[in-house]
Amino acid sequence: ADLKSFIEDMPKAELHLHIEGTLEPELLFALAQRNNVKLAYDSVDALRAAYDFSDLQSFLDLYYAGAAVLQTEQDFYEMTAAYIARSRADNVRHSEIFFDPQTHTERGIGIDVVFAGIARALREARDTHGFSSGMIMSFLRHLSEDDAFATLEAALPLRETYSDLWIGIGLDSAERGNPPEKFARVFARCRELGFHLVAHAGEEGPPQYVVDALDVLHVERIDHGVRSEEDPALMQRLAQQRTPLTVCPLSNLKLCVVDDMRKHNLARLLHAGLAVTVNSDDPAYFGGYMNANFLAVAEALRLSRTELVMLARNGFEASFLPAAEKQRLL
């Protein structure tokens, strides 16, 4: 088989995906019209043309503005259903999905609306197609820890209702200047509550943020983590502990974390023995879903088929699925 078909045929698990980052311009415009939300762009093409980012913040500004079109349970459902359709087409069998309630509750949307719409699509996909998934509620790190605590308190009454899906807690948004320590207390509480823990670290921020995500927040996976390479002791530790990194190649290129895919360190991280996985992050904004991410690194880094299989298998191994489920799905 050619490289593209080989990638398409591999079963995949996705571990770093922001559901709000799957809102394609076409659906974004349709929802804006339905909900009477005024947009700063007057066409799908004009919006897509604005997806030209210089760093993480330049993306986040558009991403939060775009999320304003999400108002009803049906809107969250349709966005999630569209993501699942794209993922199934890419032979993704399991996905652990981030969602940012604060982006919506700030606008007066009920947190129950957010949970309900996403969960309805995930349950429907599970029951109809055997598509497996989990939900990871993420705190916005540019907001205060008190705000994160308030979000946790608002969400906890829903825990039973979504016990089949809600598996973890994450930390995202602007990394620089918002170190893991800022969320030490709320992560300690989430740990007591028995949630799986992850955090974005070492995307734009220094390797010390990766160390602190591990030592202060006690996360089980690092989202991105590509700057870990700057700290040899950290690299040794990540390899030894097999702490997964959820790497997002097209995201790193679009947000100028790397200026050329041929310079991406994914292959070096893999060869150093780290549990590297490939993920799409915000695929509607960064130019592709899972297969596009695999193909981009396969070509730019001349990865072997053995390496591609390792990356895909790492996705299942690094997932929060029970061991028997990991085996069954891959």
Ligand code: ADE
């Ligand atoms: N929110 C959505 N995508 C993100 C990313 N790549 N880094 C930090 N926060 C995000």
Ligand code: ZN
């Ligand atoms: Zn991310």
